[in-house]
Amino acid sequence: MSFLDSLFAKKEQSVLGVDIGSSSLKVVQLRKEGGKAVLETYGELALGPYGGGEVGQATSLSAEQISETLRDLLREAKVTTKSSGVSIPFSRSLLSLVNLPYRKNKDEQKTIIELEARKYIPVPIGEVQLDWFIVPKIGPKESDGEQQTVEVLIVAVHNDELATLQQVMKGADLNASFYEIEIFSTIRAVVDEPIKPVLVLDIGAASTKIYVIEQGVVAFSHSISTGSQDITRAISVSSGVSISRAEAVKKEQGIGSDPEHGSPELVFSRIFSEARRVLMQYETTSKKSISSVVLTGGGGVTRSLSAYARNVFSIDVHVADPFSKTEAPAFMRPILEDIGPEFAVAVGLALRKLAEI
Numbered sequence: 335m336s337f338l339d340s341l342f343a344k345k346e347q348s349v350l351g352v353d354i355g356s357s358s359l360k361v362v363q364l365r366k367e368g369g370k371a372v373l374e375t376y377g378e379l380a381l382g383p384y385g386g387g388e389v390g391q392a393t394s395l396s397a398e399q400i401s402e403t404l405r406d407l408l409r410e411a412k413v414t415t416k417s418s419g420v421s422i423p424f425s426r427s428l429l430s431l432v433n434l435p436y437r438k439n440k441d442e443q444k445t446i447i448e449l450e451a452r453k454y455i456p457v458p459i460g461e462v463q464l465d466w467f468i469v470p471k472i473g474p475k476e477s478d479g480e481q482q483t484v485e486v487l488i489v490a491v492h493n494d495e496l497a498t499l500q501q502v503m504k505g506a507d508l509n510a511s512f513y514e515i516e517i518f519s520t521i522r523a524v525v526d527e528p529i530k531p532v533l534v535l536d537i538g539a540a541s542t543k544i545y546v547i548e549q550g551v552v553a554f555s556h557s558i559s560t561g562s563q564d565i566t567r568a569i570s571v572s573s574g575v576s577i578s579r580a581e582a583v584k585k586e587q588g589i590g591s592d593p594e595h596g597s598p599e600l601v602f603s604r605i606f607s608e609a610r611r612v613l614m615q616y617e618t619t620s621k622k623s624i625s626s627v628v629l630t631g632g633g634g635v636t637r638s639l640s641a642y643a644r645n646v647f648s649i650d651v652h653v654a655d656p657f658s659k660t661e662a663p664a665f666m667r668p669i670l671e672d673i674g675p676e677f678a679v680a681v682g683l684a685l686r687k688l689a690e691i
């Protein structure tokens with residue numbers, strides 16, 4: 335390489351978001367160009383078949399098996415970069431929102447938070463990675479600072495979980511500069527409302543994650559173990575077809591119930607009644623109203639779901655469109671809108687990674 339080459343050598347401009355979901359792996363590769371995030375490639379590969387299961391069903395594979403799938407996916411999607419950010423499943427993390435005494439002095443505040451955080455973590459503090467955020471307050475601040483409290487979001491992830499993810503990345507020959515709890519990636523990709531509370535429903539294969547985001551910060555988070563795979567199972571049982579046939583029926587028929595098949599509405603009503611409970615509880619305690627609902631995750635793609643959800647919540651409901659934050663050829667837009675919800679976490683990770691360069 336000549337001197338000039340190294341002087342003008344292009345820095346690695348492409349980055350990768352890697353979402354390790356319970357039913358599938360998703361990757362999104364972006365490049366920075368003129369301050370914009372250009373979509374270079376994306377791809378998804380179901381984990382089920384790698385663990386003797388079916389497409390669309392949740393799995394619990396070893397790190398080696400996940401690495402193997404990821405290597406296949408990188409090849410299929412023609413991924414050209416190793417610079418990545420990776421998701422941590424919400425189910426493997428612990429989030430608590432707590433009120434702690436306010437200190438003007440930043441160091442004192444930090445000490446208080448880190449000492450108090452221990453009380454909210456049910457495992458020895460040495461076994462987890464701890465992080466926290468101070469939730470911004472709206473409205474005028476009181477001058478008598480010492481009397482106030484601050485709201486702090488405490489986040490913990492078990493070391494074992496991080497070790498497994500690191501092993502997966504090593505096995506796939508990728509470099510990760512951060513591991514992020516999926517909820518934060520999702521918010522970056524799908525929530526645009528800066529102030530008002532928004533309810534986000536991430537309907538995955540194994541579980542549905544319910545978040546309230548206020549001023550861009552997680553004000554509430556909750557997960558239920560009902561997801562889109564339960565619809566597939568219900569259809570399979572009630573109409574006596576294989577899981578893979580039921581998966582296809584689910585995608586064709588959407589929320590609309592066909593008397594011959596099991597009704598997806600039954601599963602969705604369980605998910606939505608829990609979401610409504612969260613919504614009402616949040617509105618009662620915070621005395622604020624939720625301004626809109628965002629549907630995301632593979633289950634969020636379900637046909638006619640947003641119309642059904644609008645009926646349930648009687649507020650604005652929209653389906654997540656994370657790829658709208660990226661530049662892509664116009665002819666691809668309809669496809670990207672269709673599959674967007676499944677890729678929300680991967681897009682969010684890639685966007686954060688892009689901000690690093």
Ligand SMILES: Nc1ncnc2c1ncn2[C@@H]1O[C@H](COP(=O)(O)OP(=O)(O)OP(=O)(O)O)[C@@H](O)[C@H]1O
Nearest residue numbers: 355356357358390538539540541562631632633636
């Ligand atoms: N068009 C569609 N209609 C209905 N369901 C769909 C559609 N596309 C995907 N799904 C379902 O979405 C689920 C996968 O969603 P997603 O990829 O968000 O899950 P995951 O991230 O692997 O799981 P989790 O978030 O629970 O770990 C599967 O059960 C799949 O059958």
Ligand SMILES: [Mg+2]
Nearest residue numbers: 355356538631
């Ligand atoms: Mg997911």
